[in-house]
Amino acid sequence: MLVLEYKVKPKPYQVEAIDEAIRTTQFVRNKVLRYWMDNRGVGKTELFRYNTRLRQEFKLVDMLANI
Numbered sequence: 001m002l003v004l005e006y007k008v009k010p011k012p013y014q015v016e017a018i019d020e021a022i023r024t025t026q027f028v029r030n031k032v033l034r035y036w037m038d039n040r041g042v043g044k045t046e047l048f049r050y051n052t053r054l055r056q057e058f059k060l061v062d063m064l065a066n067i
């Protein structure tokens with residue numbers, strides 16, 4: 001895993017955008033993980049399809065994907 005660290009002085013709107021992106025990413029990760037746990041044996045293709053369905057259901061996921 002590659003980890004990069006930076007010291008920045010973000011503006012308040014940048015902090016808010018970063019926080020929103022992190023929350024959205026956690027939401028998607030948790031939803032896909034729950035789907036995988038409930039449907040053992042599904043492969044990557046099914047998980048990608050589920051992710052696409054999440055983008056259609058939740059606009060916040062779609063907004064993050066278009067950044």
